[in-house]
Amino acid sequence: MPLSMYAASVPAFMQTLGALSAVLDKAAAHCAAKKIDPAALTTARLYPDMLMFTKQVQLACDFAKNAVGRLIGEPPKFPDEEKTFDELKARIAKTIDYIKSVKPADIDASADKDVTFPIGPDKTMTLPGAQYLVHAVLPNFYFHATTAYDILRHNGVEIGKMDFLGRR
Amino acid sequence: MPLSMYAASVPAFMQTLGALSAVLDKAAAHCAAKKIDPAALTTARLYPDMLMFTKQVQLACDFAKNAVGRLIGEPPKFPDEEKTFDELKARIAKTIDYIKSVKPADIDASADKDVTFPIGPDKTMTLPGAQYLVHAVLPNFYFHATTAYDILRHNGVEIGKMDFLGRR
Numbered sequence: 001m002p003l004s005m006y007a008a009s010v011p012a013f014m015q016t017l018g019a020l021s022a023v024l025d026k027a028a029a030h031c032a033a034k035k036i037d038p039a040a041l042t043t044a045r046l047y048p049d050m051l052m053f054t055k056q057v058q059l060a061c062d063f064a065k066n067a068v069g070r071l072i073g074e075p076p077k078f079p080d081e082e083k084t085f086d087e088l089k090a091r092i093a094k095t096i097d098y099i100k101s102v103k104p105a106d107i108d109a110s111a112d113k114d115v116t117f118p119i120g121p122d123k124t125m126t127l128p129g130a131q132y133l134v135h136a137v138l139p140n141f142y143f144h145a146t147t148a149y150d151i152l153r154h155n156g157v158e159i160g161k162m163d164f165l166g167r168r
Numbered sequence: 169m170p171l172s173m174y175a176a177s178v179p180a181f182m183q184t185l186g187a188l189s190a191v192l193d194k195a196a197a198h199c200a201a202k203k204i205d206p207a208a209l210t211t212a213r214l215y216p217d218m219l220m221f222t223k224q225v226q227l228a229c230d231f232a233k234n235a236v237g238r239l240i241g242e243p244p245k246f247p248d249e250e251k252t253f254d255e256l257k258a259r260i261a262k263t264i265d266y267i268k269s270v271k272p273a274d275i276d277a278s279a280d281k282d283v284t285f286p287i288g289p290d291k292t293m294t295l296p297g298a299q300y301l302v303h304a305v306l307p308n309f310y311f312h313a314t315t316a317y318d319i320l321r322h323n324g325v326e327i328g329k330m331d332f333l334g335r336r
Contacts, residue, residue, distance in 0.1 A: 002170040002171065002172060002173065002276070002279055003170065003171045003172065003173050003176055003279050003298045003301070003302070004170060004171065005170065005171050007298060007299075007302060008171055008176055008302050011302070011303070012302050012303065012306065012307070015303060015307070016307060046214070046318055046321055046322040047321050047322055047324070050321060108170070111170055111171055130171045130175060131175075131336065133171070134171070134175060134176050134179070134180050135179070135180065135183060135336045136333075138180065138306060138310070139180070139183070139184060139310060139332070139333055140329075140333070142306070142307060142310030142311065142314060143310065143314050143317075143329070143332060143333075146310060146311050146314035146315060146318070147314060147318055149311075150214055150314070150315055150318045153214055153215050153218060154214040154215055154322070156215070161308075161311070164307070164311060165304075165307055165308070165311075168299070168303045
């Protein structure tokens with residue numbers, strides 16, 4: 001049996017987003033235990049011109065949501081309004097609800113479908129669905145999920161690689 | 169056409185490892201321009217108990233090499249001896265040479281093949297090839313490639329997301 005487009009996308013997103021949600025719980029517990037203002041972590045960056053933690057989480061969610069949406073049609077828009085760990089957890093939950101709601105057969109039918117997506121503020125690129133998923137979505141999705149993890153790790157939250165990987 | 173195991177693995181590894189090699193050039197140029205000892209970057213970590221930069225690069229290479237090797241048989245062993253940017257570039261080149269050398273049809277035949285792999289120092293897990301690739305290899309591969317990038321970015325090397333993403 002070959003690899004299906006669905007198997008290579010939705011369950012992978014769910015694994016890593018679920019793990020990220022549990023990591024947010026650990027970050028919130030760390031702030032409570034150490035009497036740290038949670039905003040010190042949610043607004044943290046690894047370098048002044050990198051994106052802050054909240055945006056890394058929002059982007060991980062959006063690469064999953066937009067990939068699924070574009071492969072089958074048009075993705076919903078989720079506004080970037082989250083500021084707290086709880087709000088970010090709700091964003092992840094909303095993203096998981098959406099990607100779980102699509103029919104696997106619709107995703108599986110998208111390998112050869114032309115998908116047009118933004119690259120940067122005013123350019124787009126068009127690729128067949130399979131290449132879009134493998135070469136654009138997955139690297140970006142994991143980039144932002146990892147950088148969110150790295151920001152917390154750099155700030156002393158006690159998490160390890162298994163927290164990043166989560167469960168299938 | 170469904171997504172092939174080959175299309176979801178080797179070309180993705182090549183894209184990101186090729187990008188990482190170019191990032192190493194930028195890091196070396198940054199050190200030369202700013203009169204920084206390259207060891208200040210190659211041994212850098214985001215937190216004292218995280219792995220240093222060289223190890224992040226070695227692990228990104230190994231997740232690619234070991235995935236390809238296990239999907240078709242037994243992976244070669246590459247010793248972790250690199251200390252300099254040039255040595256790390258050679259490690260990446262050696263990894264790319266290996267993963268380019270395998271027959272796409274052999275990888276494509278591996279979706280349902282049981283693959284046993286280490287998780288932690290003394291445990292193993294067995295998964296069908298497709299699940300091994302999607303749920304174990306890709307998250308780990310991108311985790312280490314991203315963390316290598318994040319370490320350089322955190323230390324002021326002037327790179328951006330396009331440097332991470334590279335070219336298909």
